[in-house]
């Protein structure tokens with residue numbers, strides 16, 4: 001079933017009777033070439049690219065809940081490629097390029113909106129860091145633009161430019177950055193994978209990973225054992241728990257990150273804007289809600305809900321940056337479980353167990369990675385070699401200390417990234 005304007009018109013005129021379900025609901029087979037644990041954005045994208053680019057279709061995605069019910073459906077939908085350090089910068093650059101043609105590739109409206117991101121700076125030190133970062137982004141081949149205070153004011157006149165503590169000096173802008181509709185991305189990849197023969201199996205929690213003589217042989221699930229030549233983790237916030245089923249300890253702590261959405265408002269914020277000093281990121285959805293978030297809740301937890309101190313902090317910074325928001329009502333808030341690494345950067349690598357692959361450590365930034373992660377992970381699983389854009393996303397950097405990608409410069413404490 002392909003989507004097109006004609007199709008929408010025809011269905012509209014004929015009672016919408018011709019739409020088919022987006023994917024099948026198959027029973028799990030006894031054996032697959034590849035089993036992917038986790039039906040979030042990364043697991044589904046990996047399945048899609050395994051089938052679409054490598055012709056590997058005897059694949060199952062095992063999801064303990066429903067497809068897209070994890071972080072992929074809970075994030076603030078920001079997509080960007082404005083990283084500073086080698087390793088991250090080429091990977092996210094690769095991912096943003098895939099985003100730009102994703103809707104055509106999937107024949108699915110993911111509401112990709114390249115509305116631009118502006119990272120505000122408030123003092124000389126932050127400005128110098130923004131200049132350095134901007135130069136690194138441009139050297140990587142992506143776009144970055146330094147805006148002075150008046151240029152920011154023209155784009156976002158509603159900001160509080162003269163806050164006593166955080167006067168706005170300017171911003172670093174990436175015009176190709178923006179937002180996408182998070183759950184539509186999961187649905188688009190799911191539909192694309194299903195169309196190519198991948199089995200998407202919901203309500204199928206993986207409860208064990210079978211390993212014999214250092215080699216993976218399959219998984220135990222709530223719907224029975226499934227054999228597999230290769231098993232690929234894509235369980236995001238649950239990565240440590242799933243890896244522990246194979247006896248592995250990952251350098252990951254799980255923390256809650258909350259998000260908030262206001263009641264629908266008339267168009268106010270045209271871009272994604274981040275507030276470096278108080279830490280806030282905000283954009284406006286197509287429905288009019290202001291979508292925003294700030295720090296992690298700072299202690300480790302698997303509860304997908306947040307706590308009031310961080311709610312209070314987020315509201316404070318939001319009102320400090322956009323005073324007009326104080327008049328709006330908050331509609332909803334929710335939380336997701338973040339897989340935090342000690343350097344704040346991800347892992348896409350072999351594990352020490354043959355046939356078991358790792359995709360984790362996405363921290364609060366894995367939505368923008370979704371197509372890139374699926375693409376390079378599928379390459380790793382299919383060829384057993386890392387993709388050129390992901391050569392530095394290695395697990396052993398946390399043993400050797402070589403190649404750490406500490407974007408924030410906050411050291412080895414998971415909750416500070």
Ligand SMILES: Cc1cc2nc3c(=O)[nH]c(=O)nc-3n(C[C@H](O)[C@H](O)[C@H](O)COP(=O)(O)OP(=O)(O)OC[C@H]3O[C@@H](n4cnc5c(N)ncnc54)[C@H](O)[C@@H]3O)c2cc1C
Nearest residue numbers: 038040041042064070071072075076078206336366367368
């Ligand atoms: C509030 C919030 C805001 C965010 N904002 C942004 C943002 O603006 N930009 C950005 O780039 N990123 C953002 N992120 C991060 C991003 O959402 C995640 O890094 C990314 O979605 C993680 O990858 P995923 O989509 O595969 O995860 P998930 O969707 O969480 O997928 C993992 C899946 O694995 C399943 N699973 C776990 N254990 C098992 C098991 N044993 N058996 C079977 N299945 C299992 C889970 O049920 C889940 O569906 C945000 C996250 C949150 C929570």
